[in-house]
Amino acid sequence: MEKPEEIFDRESEWAELVRFARLPQRGATLGVVSGRRRQGKTFLLDALVRAAGGFMFTATESSEADALRQYGEALGDHLGEATPLRFVNWDEAITRTMTLARQGPLPVVIDEFPFLARASPALPSIIQRALDPAGQRSNTQVRLLLCGSALSFMGGLLSGTAPLRGRAGLELVVRTLDYRAAARFWDIGDPRTALLVNAIVGGTPAYRHEFTQDDTPDGPDDFDDWVVRAVLNPARPLFREARYLLAEEPDIRDPALYHSVLAAIADGRTRRGEIANFLGRQPSDLAHPLGVLEDVGLVVREEDAFKSNRGVYRTAEPLLNFYHAVMRPAWGDLERSGRARQVWPRLQRTFLSKVVGPHFETICRNWTRWEADLAVLGGYPSRVAAGVVNDPAARTRHEVDVAAFNRDEQDREELLAIGEAKWNETVGTAHLQRLVHIRTLLDSRDGVRTDRCRLLLFSGNGFTEDLRAMAAADPGIQLIDPRRLYALD
Structure with a gap:
């Protein structure tokens, strides 16, 4: 299967998905695809299903009964049934799904799987039973792909004593684009401009198309104007995106605390004790929020190069760092339409010292490690x-x-x-x-x-x-x- 032209980069991810979808062996197989939101997971899987003639269902937050109704309608439509399929429970739905690939390998994708599993906690066990050799596994060649953005949940699917532990033949993480790929994706030829843009939006593909409508800086002289019109503009989606990133994570129950932790890191307080002092708390109080931020992929802990028991925390999403260091302190002024052009000049020094400087250091380490x-x-x-x-x-x-x-x-x-x-x-x-x-x-x-x-x-x-x-x-x-x-x- 040729990778569609509209998919940028992702050569290795596409190759792994195609390999999994075309496995010739008899029996059903399981794959898990995860990654932070807006990295293009659904786009990749939809292209795979279209190329292979498979079936894809994207779940929504709903009750078990409503989810089963939606699943039955989608599966019936895929099969060309005159009326929607009706399932009493997920055991029936998964049993019917496993009949889709009697003649050869066929990819079946359940996207946003965490929504279904939270409404129906027994669903992973039901899938595990369907994959069991004593069940239907030997009679079908379904290549079942479970996809989700809740990283901690998706990682837990295959860990410890989880029902699906040891069942997956694919565990694919779709990561953000690295800084070089991001420059090509944004079509920025000047390296200084590319690095400045990357310090704000990182390598998340959706931020170019959906969030800025393909508005890119036209060279170094246009960078400041681009920040004003595309990033600090209250009418553009990117303006509030950093706030929504935390709200979308189901494991984050107290967004105010987590935003405060991220603000401390953006301010240069990268050790646990420094973060605790910034928040007026004890270092032990931050073990849970820092652990959750790591689990959802928004913060990383890096060991000190010369002392393994000492480390620092860094924000993994550049847009969050930009928001907390630059936008949040001036939020009241920026929310007023048309004020960004007056406010941005006084924010530039902070941008260079607290955003670009640390981001440049990270890129230098990545270059040294990989390039x-x-x-x-x-x-x-x-x-x-x-x-x-x-x-x-x-x-x-x-x-x-x-x-x-x-x-x-x-x-x-x-x-x-x-x-x-x-x-x-x-x-x-x-x-x-x-x-x-x-x-x-x-x-x-x-x-x-x-x-x-x-x-x-x-x-x-x-x-x-x-x-x-x-x-x-x-x-x-x-x-x-x-x-x-x-x-x-």
């Missing part, structure tokens, strides 16, 4: 993270934006490179000397080899000529600008 070649690092990294290095003599600490490690032949951890990322500064020899000093501090530590440690300097605003001359003469010094991050050089 940097052997010539840059002198090896292949097994992990890349940010961290803090203590300087006892100076009684201070140094933050390291990028630290890349691999493991040597004796399975000892080796430090391949450390790096500094500055978006709005021209990086020069002073930044280089700081990295040299940090490397010296790390050299005295036990357990980590630093003899091949290279120095990476990332800048969104260029490099001084003397630093360029030093890098040209020494491969151990690497300079990376936006063009190199986006593979344009």
